[in-house]
Amino acid sequence: MLVNAQGHTLYWFAKDTPTTSNCTGTCATYWPPVLGKPKAASGASLPEAFGTIKRSGGQVQATYDGHPLYTYASDTSAGMTSGNDLNLSGGLWWAMTPSGSKPTAAPSSSSSSPSSGY
Numbered sequence: 001m002l003v004n005a006q007g008h009t010l011y012w013f014a015k016d017t018p019t020t021s022n023c024t025g026t027c028a029t030y031w032p033p034v035l036g037k038p039k040a041a042s043g044a045s046l047p048e049a050f051g052t053i054k055r056s057g058g059q060v061q062a063t064y065d066g067h068p069l070y071t072y073a074s075d076t077s078a079g080m081t082s083g084n085d086l087n088l089s090g091g092l093w094w095a096m097t098p099s100g101s102k103p104t105a106a107p108s109s110s111s112s113s114p115s116s117g118y
Contacts, residue, residue, distance in 0.1 A: 007078025012067035065100030
């Protein structure tokens with residue numbers, strides 16, 4: 001799974017598009033968007049690319065493989081993946097994998113850490 005600099009799992013929302021976050025208002029309280037320009041941790045090699053989109057309020061949100069990125073408020077410590085495969089806020093949520101696809105097995109302890117600016 002991909003994680004932020006604090007070790008918290010990064011998620012993507014199935015309802016999003018490569019240019020639009022569909023998680024706003026109350027949704028963004030439970031699924032805080034990863035804001036700022038992301039980058040991989042030193043020495044990490046990832047098969048897909050980071051990018052950014054502009055949220056409706058003008059903030060810059062990090063993306064990976066065309067998916068806007070979020071953390072999950074219920075993941076209270078590093079390494080938790082309690083948001084994976086949940087159907088909340090009107091759609092499915094998935095932990096972000098290096099390949100950008102849905103996780104196919106239980107999360108492993110090896111992760112790549114982008115600097116997410118928060």
